[in-house]
Amino acid sequence: MKVLWFEVTAPHGYNGKGQVLGGWQDSLERVVKACKDIELVVSFESRNGESEVKIVDGVKYVPLTIQYSSVEKIKAKWDFEVYARKIDAAMQLVVESEKPDLIHVFGAEWPFGRIAKYTDVPVVVHIMGSMVPYVNALYAPGFSFADVLKTIPWWNVKKRLGCWCSERRMYSWRSCEEQVWQCVKNYMGRTDWDCGLSNVLHPGRKYFHVEEALRQDFLSAEKKWVGDDSSKIRLFSTGCSNFWKGPDMLLKTARILTQMGVDFEWNVAGQMNPEVKKCVEKKLGTTFAENNVRLLGFVQPDKLSDILCGSSMYVHTAYIENSPNSICEAQCLGVPVVSTNVGGIGTLVRNGVDGVLVPANDPWQMANAIVELARDKQRASLYSSNAMKFALERHSDKNILDQLLACYRSLV
Numbered sequence: 180m181k182v183l184w185f186e187v188t189a190p191h192g193y194n195g196k197g198q199v200l201g202g203w204q205d206s207l208e209r210v211v212k213a214c215k216d217i218e219l220v221v222s223f224e225s226r227n228g229e230s231e232v233k234i235v236d237g238v239k240y241v242p243l244t245i246q247y248s249s250v251e252k253i254k255a256k257w258d259f260e261v262y263a264r265k266i267d268a269a270m271q272l273v274v275e276s277e278k279p280d281l282i283h284v285f286g287a288e289w290p291f292g293r294i295a296k297y298t299d300v301p302v303v304v305h306i307m308g309s310m311v312p313y314v315n316a317l318y319a320p321g322f323s324f325a326d327v328l329k330t331i332p333w334w335n336v337k338k339r340l341g342c343w344c345s346e347r348r349m350y351s352w353r354s355c356e357e358q359v360w361q362c363v364k365n366y367m368g369r370t371d372w373d374c375g376l377s378n379v380l381h382p383g384r385k386y387f388h389v390e391e392a393l394r395q396d397f398l399s400a401e402k403k404w405v406g407d408d409s410s411k412i413r414l415f416s417t418g419c420s421n422f423w424k425g426p427d428m429l430l431k432t433a434r435i436l437t438q439m440g441v442d443f444e445w446n447v448a449g450q451m452n453p454e455v456k457k458c459v460e461k462k463l464g465t466t467f468a469e470n471n472v473r474l475l476g477f478v479q480p481d482k483l484s485d486i487l488c489g490s491s492m493y494v495h496t497a498y499i500e501n502s503p504n505s506i507c508e509a510q511c512l513g514v515p516v517v518s519t520n521v522g523g524i525g526t527l528v529r530n531g532v533d534g535v536l537v538p539a540n541d542p543w544q545m546a547n548a549i550v551e552l553a554r555d556k557q558r559a560s561l562y563s564s565n566a567m568k569f570a571l572e573r574h575s576d577k578n579i580l581d582q583l584l585a586c587y588r589s590l591v
Contacts, residue, residue, distance in 0.1 A: 180591055181218040182211075183279035185270060185291035189223050193233060193240040203504055204285055206392035207583075210576045212238060214584070222273045224266070241277070243269040257344040259351040263290035270294045280591050284363075288313075288352070292359035301590040303365040305389070306373040308501050310353040311360075311380065312522075316499040317349060319427045320540050322462060330457040342454070367586055370502050370523025387586035393574045396480040397508040404488050404513040404563055412436075412443035412553045415490040415514075417483075417505040418497070419451050425496030425519065426451060427459045431542035432496065432549070433470035434463070441550060444471050445494075446486060448478040487514050491553050498539050500524055510534075510570035513563040517548045533566035 184204075191205050211217055223229075225242035233240045245265045247255065255261040267290065274282070274294060282300050284291040286307040295302040318324070324346055331338050360380040367389040368374055377384050407413065419426040429447070436443050447467075451474055460466045467474060478486065487493065493509035495518035502523045506516055510527070516534035518524050528534040535552060537544040552559055572578065 180216060180281065180587060181220065181277070181279045182281045182283055182587065183274065183277055184219065184221045184283045184285065185289075185294070186221065186223050186285040187289050187291075189225070189227065189229055189242075190221055190240065192221075192235050192238055193223070193229065193242075203391050203393065206394055207579070208238065209395075210392050210580050211583070212236065213576070214580060216584070217587070220277050220279065222270070222277075239277075241273055243273065245269060256341075257347040257351065259348055259355050263293065263355045266290045267293055267297070271297050274298050274300065281587055283587075287359050287363075287366075288356045290355055290359070292363045293355075295362045295364075301365065302363050303367055303387070303586065303590060304359065304363050306366055306368040306377065306501065309373075309376055309380075310349070310356045312376065313423055313499055314349055314353045316423045319422045319425065319498060322422060322427065322458065326458050326462055327454055330454055330461060365590060367583075368501075370526035372523035372526065373501050387582070387589070389582040389586055390573050390579050391502055391504070391507065392576070392579050393504065393507055393511065394480055396484055397511040398571065398574060398576075400484050400512060402484060402488050402512075403567070404490075404515075406556060406560055406563070407489070407491055408556075410442060412441060412492075412549065413490045414443060414445040414492060414494050414549065415448070415486055415509075416445070416494050416496065417448045418503070419447055420449055421452055421455055423498045425498050425539075426455055427463065428496035428498070428519065428540060428542055428545070429494075430459055430463055430465070430467055430470060430472065432494075432545045433467070433472050434465055435542055435546040436549065437470045439546065439550070441546075443549075444473065446473050446475055446490070448475045448483060448486070450476060483508075484512060487512050490514060492517055492549065492559070494545070494549065495519060495524070496545070497521055497524075502527055507570055507574060510566040511574065513567040515552060515559045515562040516566065517545065517552060519545070527570075529565075529569070533562050533569055535562075 186204050211219055220239045222241040225244050229242040230244050251261050282302045284304045287304050288310045292304045365385045366377045367387045369390050418424045433445055487509055492515040500522040506527055516528050519539045520536035521539050530536040535548045537548050
């Protein structure tokens, strides 16, 4: 069976001599490469000048080369459709050349699913997130586009215009995704949330349950969470790069913990948008640093595992998500989880069984959940063992390959 994947980022296998380093799409590639029944072709958008077609460890990599005119480059800053049309044309050439039995697209939010309008080859979309509900949660409660503009000096017209373009592009992006939902009838997902969303956005669609592949650093890690006897609460989070990830919820919770006199530290991995950080701090009248929150920036997987295992718990503050890898990876290491109960997280974390779920935008409940779980070492240990068993079974390579093959064979 010849399967053609379309994905937005360059696979590590293309530039890394076949070594799959990270990311769930790269991890799924690792799983599929072990199956001799699949001839895999991976086509991806070239963003760093990649143009050479390569075959590495049996996988064929085909870059999608996109070129813009000067006018198109400007218009694409606020109109997602400019980019989408370029992808449409490039994808058609790849499909004509490769003649796959099945097309597997990563993400309904990217334009790759629109290939279904131009081919009779079966197309299945692997649901990642979705701009339709994400744009609905574009700003945290109490925040608006005007708050972002207030962080930019009035005389910096270029930066203000850039913010306006980014805002308009979000809505254009959502419209493009709506076209994908209309033209594709087959979907892979893994949570109650994406199952329900796909049913609403394409009534009568065909849905396949396929779990998410994770990095080996977390699946087979020797080091696991064993708890901490220290009186200091060590919290860890990742992301918070934009408003829907809940940076305001994080800072509100940290401020409450500080006001309660709790001895804690909160490490946050990942890049936070400078405008978002500035906006949140200005609106709340306090800073992350003043409330024991340390922004670490990008952290390598091995270092990430060490920090997680040395933490009291993993905390997730998002307003909308499907199935965040960060929670799944923490569970595989046995790290207890406290999270907002949004999107697909309720499928991953069973409240009171392997973690604690609290309402979105309720930092008081989150602060209480953190303090109470830190005090109850026995409950934290129970959540740890339950979460680890649940997650390792859910994300096992064999489980995922069986589910994926069942989907593929049903469509071909």
